[in-house]
Amino acid sequence: MSETLSRDVLDRTAGELADLLAARKIGALELMDAAIARIEDRDRALNAVVVRDFDRARDAAKAADAALARGERRPLLGLPMTVKESNQVEGLPSTWGSPAFSGWTAPRDAVVIQKLKAAGAIVMGLTNVPPFLADWQATNPVYGRTRNPWDLSRSPGGSSGGSAAALASGMTPLEIGSDIGGSIRVPSAFCGTYGHKPTYGLVSSRGHSPPGLDGGPVPLAVVGPMARAPADLRRALDVIAGPEAHDAKGYVLDLPEPRRAELADYRILVLSSHPLAATDSEVAGALETLADRLDALGAAVFRSSELMPDLAAQHQVYMPILNTAISRGQPGATPIDAHTYMNMLDAQVGFQRAWAAFFETFDVVIMPTFGTTAFPHVDESSMPARTLTIDGRSTPYFDQLAWPAVALLPNLPATAVPIGFSRAGLPIGAQIMGAHLEDRTTIHVAELLEREFGGFRPPPPLT
Numbered sequence: 001m002s003e004t005l006s007r008d009v010l011d012r013t014a015g016e017l018a019d020l021l022a023a024r025k026i027g028a029l030e031l032m033d034a035a036i037a038r039i040e041d042r043d044r045a046l047n048a049v050v051v052r053d054f055d056r057a058r059d060a061a062k063a064a065d066a067a068l069a070r071g072e073r074r075p076l077l078g079l080p081m082t083v084k085e086s087n088q089v090e091g092l093p094s095t096w097g098s099p100a101f102s103g104w105t106a107p108r109d110a111v112v113i114q115k116l117k118a119a120g121a122i123v124m125g126l127t128n129v130p131p132f133l134a135d136w137q138a139t140n141p142v143y144g145r146t147r148n149p150w151d152l153s154r155s156p157g158g159s160s161g162g163s164a165a166a167l168a169s170g171m172t173p174l175e176i177g178s179d180i181g182g183s184i185r186v187p188s189a190f191c192g193t194y195g196h197k198p199t200y201g202l203v204s205s206r207g208h209s210p211p212g213l214d215g216g217p218v219p220l221a222v223v224g225p226m227a228r229a230p231a232d233l234r235r236a237l238d239v240i241a242g243p244e245a246h247d248a249k250g251y252v253l254d255l256p257e258p259r260r261a262e263l264a265d266y267r268i269l270v271l272s273s274h275p276l277a278a279t280d281s282e283v284a285g286a287l288e289t290l291a292d293r294l295d296a297l298g299a300a301v302f303r304s305s306e307l308m309p310d311l312a313a314q315h316q317v318y319m320p321i322l323n324t325a326i327s328r329g330q331p332g333a334t335p336i337d338a339h340t341y342m343n344m345l346d347a348q349v350g351f352q353r354a355w356a357a358f359f360e361t362f363d364v365v366i367m368p369t370f371g372t373t374a375f376p377h378v379d380e381s382s383m384p385a386r387t388l389t390i391d392g393r394s395t396p397y398f399d400q401l402a403w404p405a406v407a408l409l410p411n412l413p414a415t416a417v418p419i420g421f422s423r424a425g426l427p428i429g430a431q432i433m434g435a436h437l438e439d440r441t442t443i444h445v446a447e448l449l450e451r452e453f454g455g456f457r458p459p460p461p462l463t
Contacts, residue, residue: 028068032058094106095142158187277400308358
């Protein structure tokens with residue numbers, strides 16, 4: 001191993017690693033070997049990287065070294081990474097955590113995987129999920145339970161729980177998750193990492209579907225990047241965003257640049273309570289501390305606004321659309337009639353317009369990603385019977401959908417960021433929501449917060 005790699009180069013960001021590879025200060029194969037060795041060491045305690053494709057990854061790393069030697073330069077050339085198991089990678093299983101799909105292998109790459117590979121990234125493994133991606137844990141009967149690297153007795157979040165655990169523990173520099181109910185942002189909050197829920201439709205979701213299905217995009221659902229630094233979210237989004245080939249004939253992606261240059265220039269609404277979801281006092285306190293610090297920097301910070309849409313009413317529209325999307329094809333599911341569904345879509349458009357008007361005055365909203373820090377593993381099989389304890393009170397488990405849903409119904413971008421730690425030493429996360437297609441603004445605010453207040457901190461060594 002080179003002297004460079006001996007100094008824990010794997011703890012660098014994805015962008016830093018890509019730059020080192022391009023400068024040929026490290027080799028793709030030696031970086032891959034180091035990443036594999038770290039997975040084999042650290043994943044014994046976590047069980048995050050549940051599908052391993054190390055032989056093909058090493059072959060791809062050798063090819064990347066040859067390409068780099070020829071002078072080729074691509075955004076992620078030679079970078080090892082993992083992706084959520086629900087993303088189809090040619091030749092690898094994609095069970096969605098269900099034994100019903102055991103033995104199935106993907107015949108082709110998802111569109112996002114195609115774009116990552118074209119940019120030079122090397123997928124070395126897949127990370128764990130709950131069954132059908134329907135939980136804030138990453139436990140299933142196919143691969144077992146993934147644990148949080150900050151506290152092995154707690155959930156890493158879900159459904160991209162394996163993704164966040166692998167990132168936080170330093171086993172991968174970059175990940176691809178998905179989000180229809182907070183599945184990128186909640187694991188990021190629980191593990192102290194970053195994640196970006198893109199504007200709906202900005203990133204193709206083709207190839208992110210249960211085995212055997214290849215239909216239209218699922219309402220609300222998005223695929224997006226996860227990382228240890230917000231700059232990596234930006235780099236990855238530049239790779240994976242944009243139309244599929246058949247649409248690219250007539251459409252070109254041209255996202256607007258960030259709205260402002262510095263935090264002091266931004267108009268920010270900080271929201272620490274929701275009418276339908278309890279919020280732990282430590283989470284709310286961390287948001288208030290952040291608001292005070294932003295105010296001290298000169299940002300225009302507000303705690304409320306009459307322009308903000310009715311969050312309770314918005315959630316009543318989100319839930320039927322979500323349930324329609326996730327219950328499709330399930331035995332015993334009761335479908336709604338087409339006209340009722342169209343009425344819900346009309347209501348969705350109403351909230352999209354309301355948020356568009358809101359963002360004519362404000363630049364971003366910063367709010368909790370989830371009402372608690374990472375909770376202890378829950379084994380209750382009945383979802384309706386599950387509860388979470390918040391400030392000593394038992395609350396319904398799925399009430400917490402309300403926080404991630406704020407950005408989901410209006411199809412808006414939201415970037416998850418770490419903002420502090422609880423008294424128990426667990427990460428506290430927030431999300432930055434912006435206007436439609438202004439993904440660069442929410443990621444830029446995350447970068448400015450990292451610069452001013454610090455960002456990712458690694459968990460203690462695993463024991």
